[in-house]
Amino acid sequence: MAGALILGNAGLLDGLRATTHWRTLQTMQELFPNVTVDSKSHVVKAGKVITSAGISAGIDMALLVVAEYCGEAIARATARHMEYPFPKTNERRIDL
DSSP states (O other): OOOOHHHTTTTTTTTTEHHHHHHHHHHHHHHHSSSSOOBBEEEEEEETTTEEHHHHHHHHHHHHHHHHHHHHHHHHHHHHHHHOOOOSSSSSOOOO
């Protein structure tokens, strides 16, 4: 199950913008009408809640957290150490 669905089921996404894996976007919209489902973003930060669009987006989400707490230079160095490209944009990497 996608993590965003767990958050939605707990009511933690009500009134917020959120995203999830592309296969779960429609289900999320149907189950949680009080959530603004973002199908264009790879990572969505809404207040204290961050959701992502799947596995690689989860890595991008983690890099966002590192950037927020330690600065972008540390986040970029972390991505380089992992041999992972630092995200250039927040757009999804596939066409839906």
